[in-house]
Amino acid sequence: xxxxxSEIIELRKNAEVAYVGSVNEAGFPQIKCMLVPEHESMKIHxxxxxxxxxRAGQFLKNPKACVYYCDETNFAGALFTGTMEVCTDHxxxxxxxxxxxxxxxxxxVDDEDYCVFKFTAETVNYYHDLSNVTLPIDQL
Amino acid sequence: xxxxxSEIIELRKNAEVAYVGSVNEAGFPQIKCMLVPEHESMKIHxxxxxxxxxRAGQFLKNPKACVYYCDETNFAGALFTGTMEVCTDHxxxxxxxxxxxxxxxxxxVDDEDYCVFKFTAETVNYYHDLSNVTLPIDQL
Numbered sequence: 275x276x277x278x279x280s281e282i283i284e285l286r287k288n289a290e291v292a293y294v295g296s297v298n299e300a301g302f303p304q305i306k307c308m309l310v311p312e313h314e315s316m317k318i319h320x321x322x323x324x325x326x327x328x329r330a331g332q333f334l335k336n337p338k339a340c341v342y343y344c345d346e347t348n349f350a351g352a353l354f355t356g357t358m359e360v361c362t363d364h365x366x367x368x369x370x371x372x373x374x375x376x377x378x379x380x381x382x383v384d385d386e387d388y389c390v391f392k393f394t395a396e397t398v399n400y401y402h403d404l405s406n407v408t409l410p411i412d413q414l
Numbered sequence: 415x416x417x418x419x420s421e422i423i424e425l426r427k428n429a430e431v432a433y434v435g436s437v438n439e440a441g442f443p444q445i446k447c448m449l450v451p452e453h454e455s456m457k458i459h460x461x462x463x464x465x466x467x468x469r470a471g472q473f474l475k476n477p478k479a480c481v482y483y484c485d486e487t488n489f490a491g492a493l494f495t496g497t498m499e500v501c502t503d504h505x506x507x508x509x510x511x512x513x514x515x516x517x518x519x520x521x522x523v524d525d526e527d528y529c530v531f532k533f534t535a536e537t538v539n540y541y542h543d544l545s546n547v548t549l550p551i552d553q554l
Binding site for chain 1: 430431433435436437438440441442443444445446447478479480482484486491493495
């Protein structure tokens with residue numbers, strides 16, 4: 275189990291992108307590949323995007339979410355399930371802001387079209403080869 | 415528009431893997447990376463998996479689905495939204511069966527733990543750089 279937990283942590287820590295899942299108004303799942311701007315915690319995962327995006331609108335209406343980190347070549351994946359908060363406060367936005375983001379948000383950190391997704395995981399499902407396990411996030 | 419359509423077709427045709435989205439019983443989106451065994455149609459997409467898998471159980475209860483093909487390096491993605499059928503008939507299973515599948519399904523095509531996901535798309539959302547368009551599938 276210790277080995278599995280370290281594999282999950284490594285997958286999240288080394289990920290450049292994650293696949294973020296939402297549910298749209300008609301009840302259909304939706305997926306978007308997003309850059310991973312930080313790798314701190316297993317429970318809280320941040321992403322940044324446009325406040326005007328479809329995804330932000332979906333999460334405001336339905337916070338149910340998942341975040342999937344995948345190692346295609348080794349047939350391993352960690353699927354975190356939880357809820358997504360759309361943050362527009364200065365503090366969170368400043369924390370996730372990266373050099374170069376002004377290319378997308380010309381007004382800077384306080385650009386009203388820049389927001390941060392704050393994902394809080396409840397469980398993680400991890401598979402690798404034939405092993406497949408679901409853990410409460412507090413066990414990591 | 416012609417160029418966008420050919421980019422969508424190319425993304426689907428060249429994909430080795432796709433990200434398949436479902437909604438679990440608690441209403442949370444779920445994602446799984448799956449190998450793409452065929453690249454024929456824009457409307458119908460097939461995948462193979464274990465009949466006993468979580469995903470198969472989810473689609474039997476709730477057929478709402480999406481299939482996402484992503485080109486991470488070029489910031490392009492095609493998100494197909496539609497419904498998923500879990501096929502256990504010999505004809506469909508034989509059509510999708512590939513050499514080497516007996517490693518996973520020792521009883522062969524008619525192994526009861528081998529099934530085929532048949533996804534039927536209704537729409538596709540495609541983004542690349544700053545363009546973002548949603549089309550009915552029959553327009554492709």
